[in-house]
Amino acid sequence: MRGDSIIYDTENSSLNRKFGQITQYGGIRVASDLQIKEEQSLDIRLLPWVVPSPGACRVTKVGPEELTRPDRLPEFSAAKRIYKFMDAGYGQPINFITYNGLEHDDKFLRELFFRNLHDPWFTSGALKTRIDLFPLVQLIHAVDSKALVIPTTEDGKFSYKLDRIAPANGIELKAHDGLGDAHGCLDLIKIIIERAGWAWELAQINGRTANATTSIQKSVTDVKPLWLFTHFGEPEFIPVFPVAVSGKDAHFCVDLRRKDYREVFEGNKDKLLFKGSCFHRLEPKRLPTFVSEDLVRKAGIEFDALELLERAEEINGDLAFKADLTAVLLEQKYPKLANEQSEDRLFPFMTNTAKAEMRRFVEAPTWEERLRCRFTDPRSRDFAARIILDAHLHGDAEVSEKLVQQVRDICQPIMNRPFDGADARWFTLSHAMAEEPDQAWIDWALEYYGADPRLTGEVPVKVDKDVLAAEPEATPQLAFTF
Structure with missing residues (x-):
């Protein structure tokens, strides 16, 4: 392969790729001979306006108390470290390798970089190759059913999930852990090269x-x-x-x-x-x-x-x-979203002026200097306000009351997101309650968000064939109980 490869995996607050959040990142940088050069494992603190899915907590076995621990890395700091880790350097080829990442991890990372004022198109470019092992494993099995062991479910269907594929092929896997899954992918690559070299060559071409x-x-x-x-x-x-x-x-x-x-x-x-x-x-x-x-x-x-x-x-x-x-x-015409958010506005691309403003904010040595940054693009202004508010609420940045109020005014709709209804495009308390959380999750939510009617049962949540029904909105709470 040309250049280094980054093999990575993320764990996330929910399946909502646009408005959810990465809560754990694990990555391995390997040389062209697949020898490990560097590793990165980051536990990321939950943003105040992101509701963690009870279902995701059950899968990862990481509860909301852990996700909101103050010693976890702030998302802004995590974005800088991940971006640096995944950067190939000017003029250098690089390969990005995931398992089901094209439709999942990459989209979470794109939003992470976008809302933390980095270039969201980190995988784009003539010198960049992207390989998703998930469809590659499916192709190998379709062409040569003996190359890999593909386990079956109780109803006899083939399962291509990494936590099933890995052990079936003799790979020790710490499942649903970012770095553990990345190591599992590296071992899987070695097996593919040994048993189905043609597929690995094809993946590099198609990538x-x-x-x-x-x-x-x-x-x-x-x-x-x-x-x-x-x-x-x-x-x-x-x-x-x-x-x-x-x-x-x-x-x-x-x-x-x-x-x-x-x-x-x-x-x-x-x-x-x-x-x-x-x-x-x-x-x-x-x-x-x-x-x-x-x-x-x-x-x-x-x-x-x-x-x-x-x-x-x-x-x-x-x-x-x-x-x-x-x-x-x-x-063909595509209707514009009625309630468009900054996350929806990946396009148009940022101007050179806007990019320079973003770099100035990201590279500023102190929060005081970041507070003095000005933005010509409203998306950057919105995201910068969120970054500052998150830092202030967790004691990472000292901000005057006057500036805090200005930031709160900008971020008020975002702070209200958890309390929006089941028809919202982001994960809300309504969606969380529809997943039937255990009492520990509810107790945490009552302390974190306050006595919202959804959590106390005053506003019932209806579920029809796993589709969350719209419901009357409760009066929004305007601040969290930190």
């Missing part, structure tokens, strides 16, 4: 956004099928052909096994992507798993290569269909 873009463009230029591997319950090798572009860099493709692509399009113009559709949306930045025709045959998949090629040529020559599809995609 670069530029390669995904090239594969899509080559399929269009050569008018040939592009083989895509997916796994939504069952493994599937899908021959697709790119037909149109949606947005900046999303490619709509047709499943070449389907003859009815025209009929599906005509009958579903308002929603082309649904279960059973012949259309697929591929984004290079999401690193789709492309495989060769030979690998598909090795997996035991039978297909008529000539028929697929002829259908690709047919679709490519159907100029009216491609024009109609492009027109439909251009007309």
Whole structure:
């Protein structure tokens, strides 16, 4: 592999990736020969406005009393240390390796860096490779079922969870611990290289956004099928052909096994992507798993290569269909969020002026100097106010009463988040109570948040098939009981 690799894992306050919080980070930096160069393990203090999921506490066996301990690392300090640990240095290649991290850990880290005034696009760049071991393990099992031991659940289904995969393959794992899971991933990589070297080589190719873009463009230029591997319950090798572009860099493709692509399009113009559709949306930045025709045959998949090629040529020559599809995609509009938050505003990118202001705040040697920082971008101003308030509430920074009040005014909607209803997009006390917390969690919450009606049972929480129902909001509490 080119350069060092960072193998990492996070434990989090809930499954809410945009508004939740990393509570533990574990990372290992290894050289190209997989020898460990450096490790990092951080326990991060819960932010005052983030409600810890009782379910997450049960899984990690870390209760809310532990998450709010004053000696845990403040999130702002943790963000600086993690960012430095994961930085390759200018002009240096680096590899980011996770287990189910593309849809989970990376999004939590992106929000962590964003709201702590660092560059959130830490995995982007021509010299950066991203490898997610989760779909790689699924691909290996689909092609060579004997390469890895895949355990099954009680109902006979294969389980690809790391805490099941690792011990089944002789790996000692401290599960649901950031550094423990990172070490488990390192051991798993070594096994993959030994038993399925072809998969590791393919992962490095598929792990670069530029390669995904090239594969899509080559399929269009050569008018040939592009083989895509997916796994939504069952493994599937899908021959697709790119037909149109949606947005900046999303490619709509047709499943070449389907003859009815025209009929599906005509009958579903308002929603082309649904279960059973012949259309697929591929984004290079999401690193789709492309495989060769030979690998598909090795997996035991039978297909008529000539028929697929002829259908690709047919679709490519159907100029009216491609024009109609492009027109439909251009007309698609995405409604703006009614209650947009700073976390929702990853775009537009920060200007150079805003980036300089962020660096000045982050690198300031004292809190007094941070208090004097000014921001032209309202997102930076909002996040800086939160950082200062968190530090003040925990005694990390001395702030005058006048400035404290200004910061509180900015942060008031954020401080009210725990008390919002079950229809909120962030994890609230309503969501927590729907997870049926034990009495210890409730006792902690009563002391931490005060006697909120949800915690005392005065406002019942209804659950319908695990979907939290909206409910009347209680009068919001304007300050926590520290």
